[in-house]
Amino acid sequence: MSPMTELEANPHSLTQDARPLVLQAKGIVKRYGQVTALDGADFELRAGEIMAVIGDNGAGKSSLIKALSGAIEPDSGEILLDGQAVQFKSPIDARRAGIETVYQDLAVAPAMTIAENLFLGREIRRDNLLGHWFGALDKKRMLKDSIAYMQELKIGIRSMSQAVETLSGGQRQGVAVARAAAFARHVVIMDEPTAALGVKEGNMVLELIRNVRDRGLPVVLISHNMPHVFEIADRIHVARLGRRAAILNPKAITMSDAVAVMTGAMKPEDIPAHWLAN
Amino acid sequence: MMNMNVQHKATLQKLGPFLALLVLVAGLAITSPDFMTVGNLLNVFRQVSINALIAFGMTLVILLGGIDLSVGSILALSSVLTALMLSHGVDPVVAASVGILAGAGMGMINGVIISKGKVAPFIATLGMMTILRGLSLVFSEGRPITGLNSDFFAMLGGGYVAGFIPVPVILMLVMFAVFWFVLKRTVFGRHVYAVGGNEEAAALSGIKTDRIKIWVYTLSGAMAATAGMILTSRLNSAQPTAGTGYELDAIAAVVLGGTSLTGGRGWIFGTLVGALLIGILNNGLNLLGVSSFYQQVIKGVVILLAVLLDRSGKKA
Numbered sequence: 001m002s003p004m005t006e007l008e009a010n011p012h013s014l015t016q017d018a019r020p021l022v023l024q025a026k027g028i029v030k031r032y033g034q035v036t037a038l039d040g041a042d043f044e045l046r047a048g049e050i051m052a053v054i055g056d057n058g059a060g061k062s063s064l065i066k067a068l069s070g071a072i073e074p075d076s077g078e079i080l081l082d083g084q085a086v087q088f089k090s091p092i093d094a095r096r097a098g099i100e101t102v103y104q105d106l107a108v109a110p111a112m113t114i115a116e117n118l119f120l121g122r123e124i125r126r127d128n129l130l131g132h133w134f135g136a137l138d139k140k141r142m143l144k145d146s147i148a149y150m151q152e153l154k155i156g157i158r159s160m161s162q163a164v165e166t167l168s169g170g171q172r173q174g175v176a177v178a179r180a181a182a183f184a185r186h187v188v189i190m191d192e193p194t195a196a197l198g199v200k201e202g203n204m205v206l207e208l209i210r211n212v213r214d215r216g217l218p219v220v221l222i223s224h225n226m227p228h229v230f231e232i233a234d235r236i237h238v239a240r241l242g243r244r245a246a247i248l249n250p251k252a253i254t255m256s257d258a259v260a261v262m263t264g265a266m267k268p269e270d271i272p273a274h275w276l277a278n
Numbered sequence: 279m280m281n282m283n284v285q286h287k288a289t290l291q292k293l294g295p296f297l298a299l300l301v302l303v304a305g306l307a308i309t310s311p312d313f314m315t316v317g318n319l320l321n322v323f324r325q326v327s328i329n330a331l332i333a334f335g336m337t338l339v340i341l342l343g344g345i346d347l348s349v350g351s352i353l354a355l356s357s358v359l360t361a362l363m364l365s366h367g368v369d370p371v372v373a374a375s376v377g378i379l380a381g382a383g384m385g386m387i388n389g390v391i392i393s394k395g396k397v398a399p400f401i402a403t404l405g406m407m408t409i410l411r412g413l414s415l416v417f418s419e420g421r422p423i424t425g426l427n428s429d430f431f432a433m434l435g436g437g438y439v440a441g442f443i444p445v446p447v448i449l450m451l452v453m454f455a456v457f458w459f460v461l462k463r464t465v466f467g468r469h470v471y472a473v474g475g476n477e478e479a480a481a482l483s484g485i486k487t488d489r490i491k492i493w494v495y496t497l498s499g500a501m502a503a504t505a506g507m508i509l510t511s512r513l514n515s516a517q518p519t520a521g522t523g524y525e526l527d528a529i530a531a532v533v534l535g536g537t538s539l540t541g542g543r544g545w546i547f548g549t550l551v552g553a554l555l556i557g558i559l560n561n562g563l564n565l566l567g568v569s570s571f572y573q574q575v576i577k578g579v580v581i582l583l584a585v586l587l588d589r590s591g592k593k594a
Contacts, residue, residue, distance in 0.1 A: 109475035121483030135465035
């Protein structure tokens, strides 16, 4: 392989450093009694990228994500958002700071409509006395915004006033992703967004995640599905033994290379330099 | 196409109770000459108003996926408290307001036990039902409280607006409009549906689910107490045993109206229709001279049929 083709294979390698760090974690430790879930884990996410997080069960993958989304509080270590240290006591805190999480079990209210779900917990009130005093809803505006928003993300759902339970699994996931993307100011975290979906629907959600990134929001994608990870990730964070084993470049390696790092068959110090993403 | 069908079906199903009401009214209009008279209809509406008021509050509770068994006892205790005040010469506006606030307070205790104490609504309100019934008997010394001596208070249950519309009917319609607005058009209403539909999702969206629950049970208590004021006024006395079994009528009205006991789906219009169905069924069976024993059997069958139809519609 000539140096030229390697550069072509990894067009980000020269420009990536210029992208600012949006979300960063340094030396996160989390213990549950005797068990150490996170043992000084680091993490970084740059503007405009999709960072996949992979790791075996017990590698500290979900604990790391929970710390980033505010679901757990680390015992020590630092989380930086846009360079500022932040502390999340609950997912609500993280959300307020601009980090939205799409949970694996689809956090939607099935009997409510798409528009209602998109604005769940963030309803727009009418700008008049009824709105201010009695919390009267501005339904028209929410419906209009929902339609515009779903079109922007190219989610092909015709009616915003149909109940979410009438949608397919992929469309429901689409609603959950759209909601997160609509309100996230800094980061969207997605926990196994394609796990419960068939091939076609999975691809639809992948396309949607790409759309979210292309609109400028960086995405953290937790997934067990290697083909999906390799299809859309810009970089791959490999969690192992409560730490980060490496950040890999999916364009320079094969899936079995990634699995080797994930399982420890390839020791972190032995990883060839060109596998790594910078 | 599929979706159209689903929505079509859902709309039809939603209107099911309303169609049943129309059929019932038409049937009675044909079989009983006394039914379709203004006098009889207003009378039915007045009888329905007490159950409807309780059922409006119960609708919110059931939308949350909860249940409130204590409404009958709340009705009795607030009625006893108000009657005691009236018989001691307290101003009727003050006495009625304190009675309703007391009912709201009892409901709030339900809400706190359920949300903060994480007690199942069935158990929490069953306990409160027994406690409050006991307190009604304690405060009234087990006897009816009479001598309310207030023409103004008597208006609440027995008065007329514009000469022929009973005050309780006006109250019922006003409260219907208020509850409709709250459920359909306010942030609070939407959060009630959200908590009942998927509590975890609601909490993750930043909705303060405990606060919603406490408010809903508080409202249910206030509505039961309001119904208690009307009953006390109608009877011109407070009975410590009043309201026994009213929780079941209210639940029946809510369920007949198509609100799901599992929470998250339902509407206040259905509850009004459900309450009217029960009231008109009672009235019609009386007019037709059906024995009160059979009336109970028929009412039970109607409730079961309604729920079974609702079920089969959902599976299809």
